[in-house]
Amino acid sequence: MPHIQIKDFKELSFPFSHEGIDFSFIASNIKYPNEKLICVQSEEKNFLLQVKRVEDKWLLKSDKVTRVSPNYHIKNAINAYASKAELEILFTNLAQKQMHHAHKESALKPINFFAKSFPKAEEIWVEVGFGSGVHLLHQAQENPDVLHIGIEIHKASIEQVLKQISILELDNIMLVDFDARLFLEFVPSNLVGRIFVHFPVPWDKKPHRRVISHPFISESLRALKEKGTLELRTDSENYFAYALQTFLELNQSDFQVRKNQNIGIISKYESRWRKMEKNIYDISLSNHEISEPIKNDYDFSLAHNSTENIEQLNTQTIRFENGFIHFERIYGITDGGYLVRLSMGSFDKPEHLFILIKDEKTSYFPHPPIASKTNHNAHLKLKELLYG
Numbered sequence: 070m071p072h073i074q075i076k077d078f079k080e081l082s083f084p085f086s087h088e089g090i091d092f093s094f095i096a097s098n099i100k101y102p103n104e105k106l107i108c109v110q111s112e113e114k115n116f117l118l119q120v121k122r123v124e125d126k127w128l129l130k131s132d133k134v135t136r137v138s139p140n141y142h143i144k145n146a147i148n149a150y151a152s153k154a155e156l157e158i159l160f161t162n163l164a165q166k167q168m169h170h171a172h173k174e175s176a177l178k179p180i181n182f183f184a185k186s187f188p189k190a191e192e193i194w195v196e197v198g199f200g201s202g203v204h205l206l207h208q209a210q211e212n213p214d215v216l217h218i219g220i221e222i223h224k225a226s227i228e229q230v231l232k233q234i235s236i237l238e239l240d241n242i243m244l245v246d247f248d249a250r251l252f253l254e255f256v257p258s259n260l261v262g263r264i265f266v267h268f269p270v271p272w273d274k275k276p277h278r279r280v281i282s283h284p285f286i287s288e289s290l291r292a293l294k295e296k297g298t299l300e301l302r303t304d305s306e307n308y309f310a311y312a313l314q315t316f317l318e319l320n321q322s323d324f325q326v327r328k329n330q331n332i333g334i335i336s337k338y339e340s341r342w343r344k345m346e347k348n349i350y351d352i353s354l355s356n357h358e359i360s361e362p363i364k365n366d367y368d369f370s371l372a373h374n375s376t377e378n379i380e381q382l383n384t385q386t387i388r389f390e391n392g393f394i395h396f397e398r399i400y401g402i403t404d405g406g407y408l409v410r411l412s413m414g415s416f417d418k419p420e421h422l423f424i425l426i427k428d429e430k431t432s433y434f435p436h437p438p439i440a441s442k443t444n445h446n447a448h449l450k451l452k453e454l455l456y457g
């Protein structure tokens with residue numbers, strides 16, 4: 070995680086721009102004022118930096134919820150603030166100012182790119198948790214007419230695969246930094262030819278975090294076109310048995326099971342298991358249904374209202390049918406207004422985001438929740454809490 074340790078933090082007067090980065094405001098945690106957030110815009114990316122006192126030093130780092138990729142945006146923003154405020158740096162893990170690589174970035178799409186208007190192509194394949202990207206890159210090279218969408222939550226893997234896409238000059242891959250379980254909910258129905266889930270984390274101790282689950286399978290079947298396939302590959306006997314059972318629990322299912330199949334490419338994980346002479350299992354589930362189109366035109370706007378009672382919501386959790394809203398932290402903006410850090414939506418796939426209340430406007434930050442039914446229910450609940 071990009072960060073610097075500094076002797077003293079100096080609060081500048083906002084807004085200002087420095088080294089091509091716009092700094093719009095600073096906000097302090099209403100309970101712990103030594104924890105602050107700085108709102109930053111670098112090119113078209115909006116995100117927050119976190120400032121935190123730790124013993125006799127301060128940390129200036131990326132905020133986890135709004136963290137952006139590629140991380141040169143974060144590094145440049147931290148460097149720019151430190152240079153403008155002339156901070157005394159005790160430790161840094163940032164390299165020198167990094168330049169924008171237009172080609173490298175183009176494959177990485179923000180979630181809103183997909184939420185607003187899903188890309189169109191004759192054939193679309195989706196890979197969930199592409200890790201080192203060996204399989205994704207192989208498929209993209211072998212199938213140039215297919216649009217390959219890679220979903221991953223591990224930033225370092227995304228950076229690494231972006232570099233490879235640039236080196237190989239591939240123009241048929243789009244990457245997205247998002248939880249695949251949430252992403253699938255807004256893929257249009259009957260669109261995708263293949264969904265790959267290769268070597269998912271088995272989560273033996275926390276099964277609710279597994280990618281394969283009833284909701285994930287039904288979303289996949291909905292997103293798959295007729296005869297499209299959901300393809301699981303795993304080395305874990307436990308996960309294989311769990312997935313088989315989960316597929317069998319569907320009302321109707323058509324799947325093929327194979328053991329130790331050669332699929333023409335060996336990923337980093339697979340080569341590790343092969344060396345250990347572990348068995349590899351494949352389950353390929355076929356879709357035969359034509360699904361109804363999804364509703365994704367939910368309204369996530371927030372009206373502006375008095376902020377008199379907002380601080381009372383700090384740390385509160387509100388539960389409702391199939392979901393919750395947790396007001397994790399509230400920050401007061403120095404020049405007036407609030408940033409409220411929330412988790413909301415369903416218990417196993419919550420959204421983490423902020424609401425920004427400033428200049429007589431209230432909106433989600435950095436973007437509205439993804440357009441799913443559960444998130445919309447949570448949004449309606451949030452409106453009730455904010456406006457009565």
Ligand SMILES: C[S@@+](CC[C@H](N)C(=O)[O-])C[C@H]1O[C@@H](n2cnc3c(N)ncnc32)[C@H](O)[C@@H]1O
Pocket residue numbers: 197198199200201202204220221222223226247248249250266267268269270280336337338339
């Ligand atoms: C064990 S690795 C396998 C990587 C790759 N498929 C391979 O075969 O080498 C699992 C990958 O899934 C990613 N992952 C886990 N849960 C995810 C989720 N909900 N959405 C997207 N990616 C996820 C992890 O970050 C990790 O890179």
